[in-house]
Amino acid sequence: MTTESQRSAAVLDRELLGRLDRRRPGLLVGALASGALALVFFSCWGYQIANGIGVTGLNRPVFWGFYIINFVFWIGISHAGTLISAILRVTNAEWRRPVTRSAEAITLFALAIGGLFPLIHLGRVAIFYYMIPYPNSRMLWPNFRSPLVWDIAAITTYIIGSALYLFLPLIPDAAVMRDRAAAGLKKRFYAVLALGWRGTAQQWHSLEWGIRILAVAIIPVAVSVHTIVSWDFAMTRTPGWKSTIFGPYFVVGAIFSGIAVLMIALALLRRGLGLGRFLTDRVFNNLGLLFVTMSLVWGYFTFAEHLTVWYSGDLSEKLVHHVLLHGDFALPFWTMVVVNLVIPVAVLSFPRGRRPLPTALVGCGVLVGMWLERFLIVVPSLSTPRLAYSIGDYMPSWVELGIMIGAVGVFACLYFTFTRLLPIVSVWEMREGWRHGARGEGEATSGAAPTSATAAAPVPGGGAA
Amino acid sequence: MTAAAERHLVEAVFDRVEDVRAVVEAALKSGVAASQLEVRSPAPLEEDELPLPKPKSRVLLFALAGAVLGGLTAFGLAAGTALAYPLPTGGMSIVAGPPVGVVTYEGTALGLILMTVLRVLWEGGLLPGRAVRSGRGRPSDLDHHVADGRLLLRIHGLTESGAEEVRQLCGPHAVALD
Numbered sequence: 001m002t003t004e005s006q007r008s009a010a011v012l013d014r015e016l017l018g019r020l021d022r023r024r025p026g027l028l029v030g031a032l033a034s035g036a037l038a039l040v041f042f043s044c045w046g047y048q049i050a051n052g053i054g055v056t057g058l059n060r061p062v063f064w065g066f067y068i069i070n071f072v073f074w075i076g077i078s079h080a081g082t083l084i085s086a087i088l089r090v091t092n093a094e095w096r097r098p099v100t101r102s103a104e105a106i107t108l109f110a111l112a113i114g115g116l117f118p119l120i121h122l123g124r125v126a127i128f129y130y131m132i133p134y135p136n137s138r139m140l141w142p143n144f145r146s147p148l149v150w151d152i153a154a155i156t157t158y159i160i161g162s163a164l165y166l167f168l169p170l171i172p173d174a175a176v177m178r179d180r181a182a183a184g185l186k187k188r189f190y191a192v193l194a195l196g197w198r199g200t201a202q203q204w205h206s207l208e209w210g211i212r213i214l215a216v217a218i219i220p221v222a223v224s225v226h227t228i229v230s231w232d233f234a235m236t237r238t239p240g241w242k243s244t245i246f247g248p249y250f251v252v253g254a255i256f257s258g259i260a261v262l263m264i265a266l267a268l269l270r271r272g273l274g275l276g277r278f279l280t281d282r283v284f285n286n287l288g289l290l291f292v293t294m295s296l297v298w299g300y301f302t303f304a305e306h307l308t309v310w311y312s313g314d315l316s317e318k319l320v321h322h323v324l325l326h327g328d329f330a331l332p333f334w335t336m337v338v339v340n341l342v343i344p345v346a347v348l349s350f351p352r353g354r355r356p357l358p359t360a361l362v363g364c365g366v367l368v369g370m371w372l373e374r375f376l377i378v379v380p381s382l383s384t385p386r387l388a389y390s391i392g393d394y395m396p397s398w399v400e401l402g403i404m405i406g407a408v409g410v411f412a413c414l415y416f417t418f419t420r421l422l423p424i425v426s427v428w429e430m431r432e433g434w435r436h437g438a439r440g441e442g443e444a445t446s447g448a449a450p451t452s453a454t455a456a457a458p459v460p461g462g463g464a465a
Numbered sequence: 466m467t468a469a470a471e472r473h474l475v476e477a478v479f480d481r482v483e484d485v486r487a488v489v490e491a492a493l494k495s496g497v498a499a500s501q502l503e504v505r506s507p508a509p510l511e512e513d514e515l516p517l518p519k520p521k522s523r524v525l526l527f528a529l530a531g532a533v534l535g536g537l538t539a540f541g542l543a544a545g546t547a548l549a550y551p552l553p554t555g556g557m558s559i560v561a562g563p564p565v566g567v568v569t570y571e572g573t574a575l576g577l578i579l580m581t582v583l584r585v586l587w588e589g590g591l592l593p594g595r596a597v598r599s600g601r602g603r604p605s606d607l608d609h610h611v612a613d614g615r616l617l618l619r620i621h622g623l624t625e626s627g628a629e630e631v632r633q634l635c636g637p638h639a640v641a642l643d
Contacts, residue, residue, distance in 0.1 A: 144542075144568055149568075150568065154567075157571045160578065172507075179612035180609065195591040197589070198604070199505040200504070200589075201504060201510065206524055209524035210584070210585035213524060214582075217574055218578075228567065428509075432508040432509060
């Protein structure tokens with residue numbers, strides 16, 4: 001290490017690790033608010049377990065409602081982290097370094113919440129074990145022909161992979177926290193996480209191999225997860241669902257909504273935790289470009305999907321299409337188009353629009369739009385009658401609304417806890433990136449060494465802090 | 466005094482990798498074996514930064530083995546289920562390609578991921594109960610320097626005179642002797 005890297009290390013220590021010891025009132029308020037929402041989530045779920053699935057608005061012919069919409073929505077959000085992080089790692093994008101961990105944490109927590117919704121939808125949660133293949137006297141065995149069982153296989157793989165993909169690069173930072181902590185509970189906690197990491201050449205070498213392999217392996221898994229979620233719909237003969245492009249359409253939508261959450265999270269982290277030196281304008285600019293690209297791709301898929309349905313002339317398909325574009329669901333449909341396509345393109349096409357605040361605001365709109373997209377996939381297809389007697393409408397109950405809103409609180413609660421306990425920006429990866437820059441290997445920091453101990457030390461991600 | 470008691474450990478803390486390199490080169494010239502040297506760093510070092518043999522890793526090999534194992538297990542589960550619990554298929558094959566393919570695909574990925582992580586932890590001596598050979602990976606009182614961004618050089622298995630010689634090589638960086 002050079003003396004310059006020592007200065008960089010001091011900056012890292014002060015702004016990343018020292019932050020964990022500081023109390024921030026804003027963080028406390030956020031934690032309390034999210035905790036209250038989490039309480040709403042568990043109360044409503046408890047109420048449903050006690051009183052049965054009849055407390056929801058689900059009824060003939062709409063048996064899939066808010067829970068399935070939210071399942072797809074949260075699984076989509078989970079594509080923010082692991083997939084984006086893996087792509088940036090594989091392409092060796094230097095500016096990824098401050099972003100990856102916060103993104104990977106989003107994946108894990110969103111996936112955990114998304115995975116809960118099918119259980120909530122079951123009503124009788126306790127019978128979930130029917131889906132687990134184990135020899136039993138009642139001859140119960142999962143039907144592997146059902147896409148719902150594929151869901152379990154895919155989501156289980158993705159959640160284990162994402163957790164390990166988050167955990168593996170976390171080990172060296174847990175060791176840093178362990179070695180800095182005073183003896184006590186905190187030290188023991190970090191010691192358990194660090195698993196005896198010492199930073200030897202062998203450990204670094206194996207870790208780098210491991211991260212490289214996981215980054216490559218997790219990309220097809222992430223793609224498969226949302227493709228399989230789309231097949232829950234596309235493998236049926238329901239009008240509006242039976243589509244050959246649902247797989248890629250869902251994957252694109254998932255990445256799009258994932259980036260939206262990432263933009264919001266990064267903007268909040270930058271402002272709330274004072275991470276402007278790491279989460280620079282350049283990071284937001286690059287992610288903003290990715291964001292607008294995904295918006296355009298999503299727009300293209302939406303256009304392709306609706307054009308072919310409209311042109312086919314298939315009566316049952318056209319009925320659903322009509323209620324979407326001109327009927328009862330026209331308002332949410334066109335709102336979705338505006339917030340997912342028109343606004344992102346209008347704002348993010350310009351460099352000034354790719355700053356933290358505009359990108360976060362666009363991200364909020366996109367989240368609403370992507371939730372509406374899932375709503376518009378699930379409900380109109382089921383509520384549009386195909387048989388004379390099969391007429392019905394869907395209105396979510398307060399229990400469903402409570403669980404939906406509360407899920408946001410559970411997610412925020414988990415994220416707050418994570419940022420409170422562990423460095424949300426990877427310390428060792430920042431150090432490595434800085435060293436690459438100092439050695440003239442990196443794109444971000446070369447030729448920008450600090451001139452004094454108090455100078456603004458350049459960090460990977462570059463740009464103005 | 467037993468043979469083990471005659472062995473000494475010298476530790477030295479450095480700010481600059483160039484200084485570590487100089488000491489490592491001098492130590493190798495003075496007859497210290499590369500296997501006795503251990504450098505702990507706050508971030509991975511490049512191959513050319515220190516004149517030490519590159520660590521070996523079989524993570525990729527184990528990952529591939531894990532993928533094969535996971536794939537076979539998943540295939541066995543999905544295909545075996547279809548055969549053990551045959552459903553009326555209307556003349557179509559009992560073991561259907563798409564479901565078995567999907568489950569096998571996920572099983573392959575899961576096997577690869579699990580085996581990769583297990584192997585990384587094994588090679589790094591991070592699994593509980595994994596013996597750490599020749600004192601490598603054992604905690605040091607100086608580990609907090611690595612956490613602060615410095616480099617820790619540890620030279621194991623030295624004789625008394627060898628330890629003294631290495632301490633002189635390290636100069637002011639040598640902060641501990643035992």
